[in-house]
Amino acid sequence: MPKIQMSEFFIFSFSPSCLLSSSFHLQAVAAADVLRQVTFCKKTGANVLGIIETLSGFVCPHCSDCGLLFSKGGGKRLAEHCKLEFLGDVPIDPKLCQYLDTGTLSENRASCVSYKSYCGIVEKILGNISLGSESIEGG
Numbered sequence: 627m628p629k630i631q632m633s634e635f636f637i638f639s640f641s642p643s644c645l646l647s648s649s650f651h652l653q654a655v656a657a658a659d660v661l662r663q664v665t666f667c668k669k670t671g672a673n674v675l676g677i678i679e680t681l682s683g684f685v686c687p688h689c690s691d692c693g694l695l696f697s698k699g700g701g702k703r704l705a706e707h708c709k710l711e712f713l714g715d716v717p718i719d720p721k722l723c724q725y726l727d728t729g730t731l732s733e734n735r736a737s738c739v740s741y742k743s744y745c746g747i748v749e750k751i752l753g754n755i756s757l758g759s760e761s762i763e764g765g
Contacts (some may be wrong), residue, residue: 657704664708675751677705682715685739692717714747716740
């Protein structure tokens with residue numbers, strides 16, 4: 627049985643659909659891990675909503691520029707290989723942590739790069755769900 631992270635297992639347990647997210651900082655290792663997860667989900671009949679690449683950069687807390695700490699693009703390449711939708715990438719953003727810890731995200735969301743990334747991902751997922759299961763399955 628492939629390694630399934632707890633977040634995917636939780637979603638899989640309560641929903642017929644799965645959302646796969648992985649940090650692609652070690653491109654080959656992470657891609658192989660997510661590929662096993664995709665294979666497992668497809669074999670069990672679960673719909674895979676798409677792939678999200680995490681740790682796709684680091685947002686400077688002073689100037690909000692996003693620079694690369696690791697290589698980028700593994701999530702998109704894997705989504706293309708698996709014929710799944712690439713839902714987006716999410717950089718490390720110290721402001722997101724700060725705003726969540728202090729409960730001030732709603733007032734500061736415009737300045738939070740990661741918040742914008744998450745919103746784009748949620749919009750894609752909701753758009754796919756409203757289109758029906760054909761688009762959710764990647765085809």
